[in-house]
Amino acid sequence: xxxxxxxxxxxxxxxxxxxxxxxxxxxxxxxxxxxxxxxxxxxxxxxxxxxxxxxxxxxxxxxxxxxxxxxxxxxxxxxxxxxxxxxxxxxxxxxxxxxxxxxxxxxxxxxxxxxxxxxxxxxxxxxxxxxxxxxxxxxxxxxxxxxxxxxxxxxxxxxxxxxxxxxxxxxxxxxxxxxxxxxxxxxxxxxxxxxxxxxxxxxxxxxxxxxxxxxxxxxxxxxxxxxxxxxxxxxxxxxxxxxxxxxxxxxxxxxxxxxxxxxxxxxxxxxxxxxxxxxxxxxxxxxxxxxxxxxxxxxxxxxxxxxxxxxxxxxxxxxxxxxxxxxxxxxxxxxxxxxxxxxxxxxxxxxxxxxxxxxxxxxxxxxxxxxxxxxxxxxxxxxxxxxxxxxxxxxxxxxxxxxxxxxxxxxxxxxxxxx
Amino acid sequence: xxxxxxxxxxxxxxxxxxxxxxxxxxxxxxxxxxxxxxxxxxxxxxxxxxxxxxxxxxxxxxxxxxxxxxxxxxxxxxxxxxxxxxxxxxxxxxxxxxxxxxxxxxxxxxxxxxxxxxxxxxxxxxxxxxxxxxxxxxxxxxxxxxxxxxxxxxxxxxxxxxxxxxxxxxxxxxxxxxxxxxxxxxxxxxxxxxxxxxxxxxxxxxxxxxxxxxxxxxxxxxxxxxxxxxxxxxxxxxxxxxxxxxxxxxxxxxxxxxxxx
Numbered sequence: 001x002x003x004x005x006x007x008x009x010x011x012x013x014x015x016x017x018x019x020x021x022x023x024x025x026x027x028x029x030x031x032x033x034x035x036x037x038x039x040x041x042x043x044x045x046x047x048x049x050x051x052x053x054x055x056x057x058x059x060x061x062x063x064x065x066x067x068x069x070x071x072x073x074x075x076x077x078x079x080x081x082x083x084x085x086x087x088x089x090x091x092x093x094x095x096x097x098x099x100x101x102x103x104x105x106x107x108x109x110x111x112x113x114x115x116x117x118x119x120x121x122x123x124x125x126x127x128x129x130x131x132x133x134x135x136x137x138x139x140x141x142x143x144x145x146x147x148x149x150x151x152x153x154x155x156x157x158x159x160x161x162x163x164x165x166x167x168x169x170x171x172x173x174x175x176x177x178x179x180x181x182x183x184x185x186x187x188x189x190x191x192x193x194x195x196x197x198x199x200x201x202x203x204x205x206x207x208x209x210x211x212x213x214x215x216x217x218x219x220x221x222x223x224x225x226x227x228x229x230x231x232x233x234x235x236x237x238x239x240x241x242x243x244x245x246x247x248x249x250x251x252x253x254x255x256x257x258x259x260x261x262x263x264x265x266x267x268x269x270x271x272x273x274x275x276x277x278x279x280x281x282x283x284x285x286x287x288x289x290x291x292x293x294x295x296x297x298x299x300x301x302x303x304x305x306x307x308x309x310x311x312x313x314x315x316x317x318x319x320x321x322x323x324x325x326x327x328x329x330x331x332x333x334x335x336x337x338x339x340x341x342x343x344x345x346x347x348x349x350x351x352x353x354x355x356x357x358x359x360x361x362x363x364x365x366x367x368x369x370x371x372x373x374x375x376x377x378x379x380x381x382x383x384x385x386x387x388x389x390x391x392x393x394x395x396x397x398x399x400x401x402x403x404x405x406x407x408x409x410x411x412x413x414x415x416x417x418x419x
Numbered sequence: 420x421x422x423x424x425x426x427x428x429x430x431x432x433x434x435x436x437x438x439x440x441x442x443x444x445x446x447x448x449x450x451x452x453x454x455x456x457x458x459x460x461x462x463x464x465x466x467x468x469x470x471x472x473x474x475x476x477x478x479x480x481x482x483x484x485x486x487x488x489x490x491x492x493x494x495x496x497x498x499x500x501x502x503x504x505x506x507x508x509x510x511x512x513x514x515x516x517x518x519x520x521x522x523x524x525x526x527x528x529x530x531x532x533x534x535x536x537x538x539x540x541x542x543x544x545x546x547x548x549x550x551x552x553x554x555x556x557x558x559x560x561x562x563x564x565x566x567x568x569x570x571x572x573x574x575x576x577x578x579x580x581x582x583x584x585x586x587x588x589x590x591x592x593x594x595x596x597x598x599x600x601x602x603x604x605x606x607x608x609x610x611x612x613x614x615x616x617x618x619x620x621x622x623x624x625x626x627x628x629x630x631x632x633x634x635x636x637x638x639x640x641x642x643x644x645x646x647x648x649x650x651x652x653x654x655x656x657x658x659x660x661x662x663x664x665x666x667x668x669x670x671x672x673x674x675x676x677x678x679x680x
Contacts, residue, residue: 041514197598228522231486300523302521303523303525303526305481305517305519305523306519306589307525307535309479309482309519309589310512310516310534310535310589310592311510311511311512311513311539311540312509312535312539313539316539332577
């Protein structure tokens with residue numbers, strides 16, 4: 001009787017444990033599936049953005065142009081050199097309208113590549129050169145089979161004439177697919193085939209630099225005071241509750257604060273990494289304070305006692321023992337806080353960093369934008385190519401964030417101590 | 420202060436009078452009056468929670484670190500009241516070494532563990548001086564032969580008993596004249612305990628030692644005087660042999676014969 005009772009209970013308990021295990025494993029699988037879907041859909045739709053179609057133009061400078069180049073490369077009319085050379089590859093295209101259509105196969109920035117070629121290769125001034133220039137975004141999409149050439153003409157952005165020109169270029173072997181390095185070397189542009197992320201990446205780096213410089217020392221010192229020095233009373237309790245609440249304040253509120261205080265009252269420059277960095281530093285401060293306090297609280301009291309026991313002062317206990325031992329945890333918290341700030345757009349919206357800025361910023365007071373802001377703006381652009389560029393930019397941002405988190409994990413692994 | 424002390428000679432190293440300790444509203448020690456002689460081992464015994472650790476922590480003001488802990492009464496060490504406001508706690512703690520229940524070496528090298536105290540107090544004048552202090556301290560703690568070829572190894576790589584001797588070496592490196600030991604052997608195996616006990620016997624030639632212990636045998640083996648604490652009161656304080664063979668108080672007798680505790 002009792003044997004039977006024990007056996008049923010045992011069986012019940014085993015099956016309950018099994019069910020519990022199945023629930024948790026399926027939750028994990030579900031989470032991983034969602035993550036995998038998200039990342040793979042972004043990765044797949046970003047693939048077209050990582051290659052670029054280039055059209056080769058046969059170019060030979062005439063003597064006048066060579067003379068002009070030797071005087072000053074700016075004197076050369078690069079646009080007309082490009083047009084004339086390109087038209088001469090299609091002798092049967094005669095009307096103005098057709099020529100215009102033909103020229104639309106090339107990117108509006110194509111002449112810049114020609115100029116760059118001659119600046120890099122001044123010894124080839126009088127040669128017959130084949131110079132590859134970016135194709136326009138429509139050509140790009142057509143060759144990548146994203147625009148369907150079997151559609152009726154009025155349903156696609158590229159005409160039958162243009163397709164026939166392209167076919168001639170393909171049969172003449174003048175189409176070349178390359179990796180789009182310009183994603184990293186160009187800054188933003190209205191033309192998808194010219195748009196790059198350099199401005200956003202540099203802007204993000206400058207902004208994060210300001211954020212780190214401000215939030216790390218202030219956050220760590222504040223945390224040291226609160227954790228090690230401050231007496232425990234009502235006042236410090238209130239401060240603690242407030243800091244925890246600040247960590248949960250919607251980030252746009254910090255943007256409003258930045259707009260009201262830094263731009264309107266203190267007249268700091270608009271759209272500048274300086275202000276963006278300060279605003280994001282304010283947002284990151286509570287995260288760093290909380291992480292630092294947690295890291296210091298996890299240092300066993302026996303280490304403090306040991307240090308006090310040999311006559312260390314409070315400052316020596318903190319500087320020689322508690323802080324160095326807590327540093328891995330502090331760095332982890334800081335990097336994760338900074339990574340979160342690097343992905344923010346809302347606070348920057350209010351201070352004008354969500355803007356179309358073509359120049360790459362070189363100092364923290366220059367006008368700049370950041371990667372997430374650029375992603376948002378690209379997603380809003382009408383050209384179809386920007387759809388793929390947006391995915392590529394998201395992927396690049398994700399890679400940067402994952403690298404920062406990886407760094408945090410490595411630092412923790414390397415300096416972690418066990419007691 | 421020193422002059423006054425020398426005019427009224429006091430044969431005791433440590434004298435406490437009417438020491439009361441409160442943790443918040445709870446009184447942990449009641450009116451402790453104790454005289455501890457120089458270069459002797461004084462053992463504090465008693466059941467858990469009787470206040471013996473609290474008392475030993477009063478002697479180097481470690482209780483200051485505990486939020487809400489209040490110490491009243493007079494504690495005279497070398498005729499100086501350590502609770503007075505002009506006592507420098509840092510200097511006090513350098514004069515009174517402490518060894519804790521659980522070995523707690525710093526997560527640094529063996530050398531740095533011992534050198535830490537002399538460094539922060541500026542005791543060593545040169546690097547060779549510091550090397551000497553480290554060597555002497557480790558020798559006195561009976562650890563030198565085991566670690567002389569690996570001073571750069573982490574203090575945490577040592578065994579429990581070695582770690583505790585490293586902590587003793589760290590405590591004596593700053594040249595204290597009193598050593599407080601708060602159950603130094605409770606986390607150690609019998610062999611390591613025997614080594615530490617032997618060490619304590621050697622150390623008492625130089626230092627005044629106050630030791631808290633759970634083991635009555637240890638108190639009997641090591642100490643000259645023994646104080647029995649119970650529920651925050653000092654019940655009896657006498658020469659160790661008297662406490663163990665001829666206790667005056669029935670509670671002491673009950674404890675040493677194993678009826679309470």
